[in-house]
Amino acid sequence: MRTVASIDIGTDKIVALIGEVDTYGDLHIVGVGESKARGVDKGTITRLEVAARAIATSVREAEEMSGQKVTEVVINVSGSTVKSQNEKDTINISPSPVEVEEEHIHRLVERSVARGKEDGYDIVHAIPRRYMLDDQEGIEDPVGLIGSKLTAQVHIVKVGTTVSRNLEKAVVSAGFQPTMRVVSAIASANAVLSEEEKDEGVLLIDMGASLTDFVLYLEGYPVVTGCITLAGNVITKDISSYMKIDPEHAEKIKREEGVALVDLVKEGEIIKIKPRGEDREISIEKSTLAEVIQIRLEEIVEKIVEKIEGSGYKLDGANAGVVITGGCANLTGIKEFLERFTDLPARVGVPSGLIGLKEKIEDSKYSTAVGLLKFRVSPEGVAPAGSRIEVQSNGLGKGLDLKGLIEKFKNFLREIM
Numbered sequence: 001m002r003t004v005a006s007i008d009i010g011t012d013k014i015v016a017l018i019g020e021v022d023t024y025g026d027l028h029i030v031g032v033g034e035s036k037a038r039g040v041d042k043g044t045i046t047r048l049e050v051a052a053r054a055i056a057t058s059v060r061e062a063e064e065m066s067g068q069k070v071t072e073v074v075i076n077v078s079g080s081t082v083k084s085q086n087e088k089d090t091i092n093i094s095p096s097p098v099e100v101e102e103e104h105i106h107r108l109v110e111r112s113v114a115r116g117k118e119d120g121y122d123i124v125h126a127i128p129r130r131y132m133l134d135d136q137e138g139i140e141d142p143v144g145l146i147g148s149k150l151t152a153q154v155h156i157v158k159v160g161t162t163v164s165r166n167l168e169k170a171v172v173s174a175g176f177q178p179t180m181r182v183v184s185a186i187a188s189a190n191a192v193l194s195e196e197e198k199d200e201g202v203l204l205i206d207m208g209a210s211l212t213d214f215v216l217y218l219e220g221y222p223v224v225t226g227c228i229t230l231a232g233n234v235i236t237k238d239i240s241s242y243m244k245i246d247p248e249h250a251e252k253i254k255r256e257e258g259v260a261l262v263d264l265v266k267e268g269e270i271i272k273i274k275p276r277g278e279d280r281e282i283s284i285e286k287s288t289l290a291e292v293i294q295i296r297l298e299e300i301v302e303k304i305v306e307k308i309e310g311s312g313y314k315l316d317g318a319n320a321g322v323v324i325t326g327g328c329a330n331l332t333g334i335k336e337f338l339e340r341f342t343d344l345p346a347r348v349g350v351p352s353g354l355i356g357l358k359e360k361i362e363d364s365k366y367s368t369a370v371g372l373l374k375f376r377v378s379p380e381g382v383a384p385a386g387s388r389i390e391v392q393s394n395g396l397g398k399g400l401d402l403k404g405l406i407e408k409f410k411n412f413l414r415e416i417m
Helices: 048-066 102-116 161-173 184-192 195-200 232-243 247-257 286-310 334-342 364-377 402-416
Strands: 002-009 013-021 027-036 072-077 083-092 121-133 136-139 149-160 177-183 202-207 212-218 221-228 270-273 282-285 322-325 346-348
Touching: 002 048, 002 161, 002 364, 013 048, 013 364, 027 048, 027 364, 048 161, 072 161, 072 184, 072 364, 083 102, 102 121, 102 149, 121 161, 121 177, 121 221, 149 161, 149 221, 161 177, 177 184, 177 364, 184 202, 184 212, 184 221, 184 322, 184 364, 195 202, 202 286, 212 286, 221 286, 232 247, 232 286, 247 270, 247 286, 270 286, 282 286, 286 334, 322 334, 322 364, 334 346
Parallel strands: 002 072, 072 177, 202 322, 322 346
Antiparallel strands: 002 013, 013 027, 083 149, 083 221, 121 136, 121 149, 202 212, 212 221, 270 282
């Protein structure tokens, strides 16, 4: 058994997962730890020591449950600095046709990464999404094929250097080594989306407490990845402000009585609230609460659509529709709201394909943590594999070590054989 661990660092909570990989390569979840997030706000570390303690608390809880000790972890990165771009480049392999090797793909991706570099940003992912070999388009994996010229479109995702390095520093301060970073949206997609959905085209929305991460897949690959700084907490604030109730009361009402679409509320339904300074509860129509929620959800989705269209893409290519996950995915009527607002099919995404502790972690709020863990045990999380290459920082901001990663991949294969 090989032990792996992940840490999802959010604004509301920090989740640590520990898994074991068996001889068949299957992932067994053996430990779950969760702590209140402190010293973190919208993906940014605001108090180093406080955040480090919260991280350590969640991992210790997972260690106690699993009976395992961990030192290396996979972490997520998120926040307002996350952005993506698509680069297209071509390399000449040989004057006459020869066999395409992994080295050629790596060289092609390196050129795209060089073009995508930007002061103040770290590149987290560089994912080849479409190949052309000589004049032949639609190549999914060119390795082993014959050609003389190779072209690829590469999806590059980057995040602010300061944000990324401070997250890593908080993890190190907690006593753990971050061996890999994965953008939250891509991690969540790895946990809840099927390959068929990615092929057909799908928009993944991960709506948490303070951030809404998203990624649009077309023809099997991500084309737009981003994040907006509006999510569940702002809905709670809206309820608190409009109804003049305490934030804690507003959060409770949102979770227990909240509905994402006004049309789903029966006429005449009422709820009880206790405004600040009042000695007794008062009754309000439940549709009023739903209207407050729906208005803010519309703004959040509008901003996502704006970012997608600003990148040159349209939602109508997402034939598989919209999948929502994260804490806000548990809001009553969220599926119906998305279908009405986007005119696309929608579903709530929960982590799938799990062994062990399924009852506990088959919940939308654990999607990022599960996705990080699944990413780590897949070949893509160990080394460049086929047509999907991930550029990951190794430790604190080190570059991609291809030889070292290939050796790790060989060791991985030996372990599962």
